Amino acid sequence: MQSEPINILYVDDEVHNLNAFKAAFRRSFNVFTADSAKAGMVILGQTPIHIIVTDQRMPEMTGIQFLESIIPLYPEPIRILLTGYADIDAVIDAINKGQVYLYIAKPWQEDELRLNLEKAFEVFALRKANKELNEKLFVANQQLEFMLRQKLLS
Numbered sequence: 001m002q003s004e005p006i007n008i009l010y011v012d013d014e015v016h017n018l019n020a021f022k023a024a025f026r027r028s029f030n031v032f033t034a035d036s037a038k039a040g041m042v043i044l045g046q047t048p049i050h051i052i053v054t055d056q057r058m059p060e061m062t063g064i065q066f067l068e069s070i071i072p073l074y075p076e077p078i079r080i081l082l083t084g085y086a087d088i089d090a091v092i093d094a095i096n097k098g099q100v101y102l103y104i105a106k107p108w109q110e111d112e113l114r115l116n117l118e119k120a121f122e123v124f125a126l127r128k129a130n131k132e133l134n135e136k137l138f139v140a141n142q143q144l145e146f147m148l149r150q151k152l153l154s
Contacts (some may be wrong), residue, residue, distance in 0.1 A: 005029070005030045005047060005051050005090050006029045006030065006050050006051065006117070006121045007030045007032065007047060007051075008025065008029045008030065008032065008048050008049070008051045008052075008053060008054045008117065009032045009033075009034065009040060009043055009044065009047075009049045009051070009052045009053070009077075010022070010031060010032070010033050010034070010054070010084070011033075011034045011035075011036070011037060011039075011040040011052070011053070011054040011055065011058070012033075012035070012054070012055040012058070012068060013035055013036060013055065013058040013059055014150070015035060016056070017055065018033040018034075018035060018077065021033065021053070021125070024110050024113075024114075024116065025113075025117070028114060028117075028136075029117065032047060032049070036058065036059075037054075037058065037060055037061045037065070037066040037069070038059055038060065038072075040052075040054070040065075040066060041070065044070060044073070044074050044077075049074070049077045050076075050077055050078065050120075050124045051077060051078045051079075051117060051120045051123055051124065052067065052077045052078070052079050052080070053080045053082060053117075053123060054066055054067060054079075054081060054082065054105075055081075055082050055083065056078075056081055056082065056083035056085065057083065057085065060118075063081050063082075063083070064081065064100075067079050067081070067099065067100060071099060076124070076127070076128070077092070077124070078101045078120040078121070078123055078124045079099055079100045079101055080100065080101060080102045080103075080104060080116070080117075080120060081100045081102070081103050081104070081136035082104050082105075082106055082108060083103070083104075083105065083106060084105070084107070089136065091103050100119055101123065102116055102120065104116065
């Protein structure tokens with residue numbers, strides 16, 4: 001698949017959900033779990049995370065509020081929102097404010113979620129490669145402009 005291990009952060013205030021997620025996906029991914037948004041921020045500060053999965057309904061702040069709050073510091077991770085509640089306003093906020101890649105209803109199906117996590121990492125990898133290519137293109141353009149100026153001055 002890929003050489004680099006996929007780091008996933010799962011944030012949920014329900015410990016049994018954290019344990020179930022870790023048990024289901026620890027063999028395929030590097031799974032980090034946090035029982036609050038605050039604990040999730042600590043992990044983000046310590047480890048490069050590729051995908052963030054968060055529950056919507058948590059006591060301190062909602063999943064959307066958490067995702068929105070980390071965008072300035074951690075814009076790269078792909079964001080997935082899990083919820084047991086069908087709330088169209090939450091879906092709209094997730095997309096508009098939290099830059100959510102995917103919205104999944106609980107209870108999740110392991111095979112379907114695994115496939116979605118793999119697809120999310122593909123998006124992460126493509127965005128990273130695109131950013132690197134754009135940076136190389138910028139440098140090449142600067143070099144060409146410099147060479148053109150040198151030629152025009154001689």
